[in-house]
Amino acid sequence: MDDALLDAEPASAGNIAARSDTATDPTTPVAPPPPAATAKAWETVLAHIEAQLAAGILSPGDRLPGERALATGLGVGRSSVREALRVLEVLGLIRTQTGSGPSSGAIIVARPSGGMSILMRLQVAAQGFAVADVVKTRLVLETAVARELAETRAHTAAARELLDAMGRGTLTDTEFLLLDAQFHLSLAEATGNDVLTATMAGLRSAIEAYVIDASAHVPDWPRTMRRLQQEHRDILAAIDAGRPGEAAERVAAHISGYYAETRITDAGHHHTSPTTSDRPPEMAPHSTLASHPALAHPTTT
Amino acid sequence: MDDALLDAEPASAGNIAARSDTATDPTTPVAPPPPAATAKAWETVLAHIEAQLAAGILSPGDRLPGERALATGLGVGRSSVREALRVLEVLGLIRTQTGSGPSSGAIIVARPSGGMSILMRLQVAAQGFAVADVVKTRLVLETAVARELAETRAHTAAARELLDAMGRGTLTDTEFLLLDAQFHLSLAEATGNDVLTATMAGLRSAIEAYVIDASAHVPDWPRTMRRLQQEHRDILAAIDAGRPGEAAERVAAHISGYYAETRITDAGHHHTSPTTSDRPPEMAPHSTLASHPALAHPTTT
DNA sequence: CTGATGATGTGGTCAGACCACATAAGTGTA
DNA sequence: TACACTTATGTGGTCTGACCACATCATCAG
Numbered sequence: 001m002d003d004a005l006l007d008a009e010p011a012s013a014g015n016i017a018a019r020s021d022t023a024t025d026p027t028t029p030v031a032p033p034p035p036a037a038t039a040k041a042w043e044t045v046l047a048h049i050e051a052q053l054a055a056g057i058l059s060p061g062d063r064l065p066g067e068r069a070l071a072t073g074l075g076v077g078r079s080s081v082r083e084a085l086r087v088l089e090v091l092g093l094i095r096t097q098t099g100s101g102p103s104s105g106a107i108i109v110a111r112p113s114g115g116m117s118i119l120m121r122l123q124v125a126a127q128g129f130a131v132a133d134v135v136k137t138r139l140v141l142e143t144a145v146a147r148e149l150a151e152t153r154a155h156t157a158a159a160r161e162l163l164d165a166m167g168r169g170t171l172t173d174t175e176f177l178l179l180d181a182q183f184h185l186s187l188a189e190a191t192g193n194d195v196l197t198a199t200m201a202g203l204r205s206a207i208e209a210y211v212i213d214a215s216a217h218v219p220d221w222p223r224t225m226r227r228l229q230q231e232h233r234d235i236l237a238a239i240d241a242g243r244p245g246e247a248a249e250r251v252a253a254h255i256s257g258y259y260a261e262t263r264i265t266d267a268g269h270h271h272t273s274p275t276t277s278d279r280p281p282e283m284a285p286h287s288t289l290a291s292h293p294a295l296a297h298p299t300t301t
Numbered sequence: 302m303d304d305a306l307l308d309a310e311p312a313s314a315g316n317i318a319a320r321s322d323t324a325t326d327p328t329t330p331v332a333p334p335p336p337a338a339t340a341k342a343w344e345t346v347l348a349h350i351e352a353q354l355a356a357g358i359l360s361p362g363d364r365l366p367g368e369r370a371l372a373t374g375l376g377v378g379r380s381s382v383r384e385a386l387r388v389l390e391v392l393g394l395i396r397t398q399t400g401s402g403p404s405s406g407a408i409i410v411a412r413p414s415g416g417m418s419i420l421m422r423l424q425v426a427a428q429g430f431a432v433a434d435v436v437k438t439r440l441v442l443e444t445a446v447a448r449e450l451a452e453t454r455a456h457t458a459a460a461r462e463l464l465d466a467m468g469r470g471t472l473t474d475t476e477f478l479l480l481d482a483q484f485h486l487s488l489a490e491a492t493g494n495d496v497l498t499a500t501m502a503g504l505r506s507a508i509e510a511y512v513i514d515a516s517a518h519v520p521d522w523p524r525t526m527r528r529l530q531q532e533h534r535d536i537l538a539a540i541d542a543g544r545p546g547e548a549a550e551r552v553a554a555h556i557s558g559y560y561a562e563t564r565i566t567d568a569g570h571h572h573t574s575p576t577t578s579d580r581p582p583e584m585a586p587h588s589t590l591a592s593h594p595a596l597a598h599p600t601t602t
Numbered sequence: 603c604t605g606a607t608g609a610t611g612t613g614g615t616c617a618g619a620c621c622a623c624a625t626a627a628g629t630g631t632a
Numbered sequence: 633t634a635c636a637c638t639t640a641t642g643t644g645g646t647c648t649g650a651c652c653a654c655a656t657c658a659t660c661a662g
Contacts (some may be wrong), residue, residue, distance in 0.1 A: 050423060112424045136496070
């Protein structure tokens, strides 16, 4: 059955980004430059795998053929295969592992949160996304999440546990904000909507550095922390009580309140208010969070 | 000034995923295996570029050092550099071009829509995203878009032009749906929120194949097309008249109505209603759209 | 039956070599 | 001098071959 995974050009044709060069088949008369320029080798590989995913030939849990087999099967070099696999890995579609045995090689996983996070994080870093827009979008989504949870009386056990964890002991700002992120994410997860959950995870990840950095500038952090914690309790109470309108309002106030207090949305984009300071425009916070490797595939989802 | 772009370990330390091996600097005492296993070479490259983006050293329009320079500068092989650059390219952060001169090489662009699209499209293909969840999320976002546009009386000229284009002449289903997608996207763009716009583009792209496929099963397509077109006009009218509630309601009805009619949301995920047919579970539509290369970076944004 | 030991196959990485391409510099004319 | 042509030069794109570390599995001695 592995043969199907390597069929580059099935007789039925229609495969995207087929490579006519380097192919040993003399029947196809090269086809001058049909639509656009010739597809790049790594795009061929990516298209091939995407087609097999879309056709259901590959499903989560399945193993991809080895890099060498894919290369020879598609008529490309192994390095091109690797570039495509690297993309798939970062997007959260496959997981690679060295060694031998059933769990080695590239395996389909379909974990979108990691890819969403790195995408949004990098776009914010590269000034493609304004922090203010990230916050606004999060506001829209999380308000809808709270409303839906209240309407459906969804299970919020995970959120409550995180709420309790935030209440126990004295936490540093970073520790609290970590739990805070998990709390908000657990609300999204409670909807059962994976798209929503992954998007929320990405949005949060994109501005995480800014949030943490801003907490240092809050005058009375313990007081702010207590207020946020109380707001969390109120939100959860409104959800559990089945009051959609109140839940949505409280979420909106919670989010916009914090960002207004910390003025996070003032930083980090092209059209930024220039009145804040005279440093080189839009310096990013820290820029080096030790716990922030290039790929922080969150294990949350 | 290119020197800064190659500084792998600035004296201030703190760089993520620093590679102590192959480095010719004997000052750093190797640091056994600090947190986890050694970072992969391509992660080193990615982290290095991300750090420079976050620090503002790299901005849109800037050129990255050449692949060979980057490789020697970071002490990795060129293939590892390429894997990192490939990821950045797919995520819409850089654009590469062969040849010489100022427009060649890798250039920071920060175009998020393409990356968002391929991410969501692949996740749907790999069954990480349920089509129903994509539609639900789109419903939430686009409802908010319509409400905001009506509240702010935003400019909707682009949307109106597309509306007119959809009205002219007789269009095939595919042509109409293409304009339909652009119409909805233009609404998102009108908000000026790039995050929202990119997300909407990704969501649409993820289910585009399903939408087109489903249109073939609509019994009376010209009638459906006229109805959709009328709904478009009503939505735009509500927005231009500044009636947020009505605009939001009409958008919600428009979207959920179409997907209910075509039953698109019945297909394409793990927990799918098994009663529909007895084909191999969840066959994707077509799976090969000739106009659908692996990377369809939309030029819309 | 058990434990050590090698064979096998995986991804991860690097070095080197080409190619196609686009610009820039040089060269030759008119 | 001005213009056309030719030749470097440097870019990404690709392939090949070679290692390495690692994890499993088959083998074999005890």
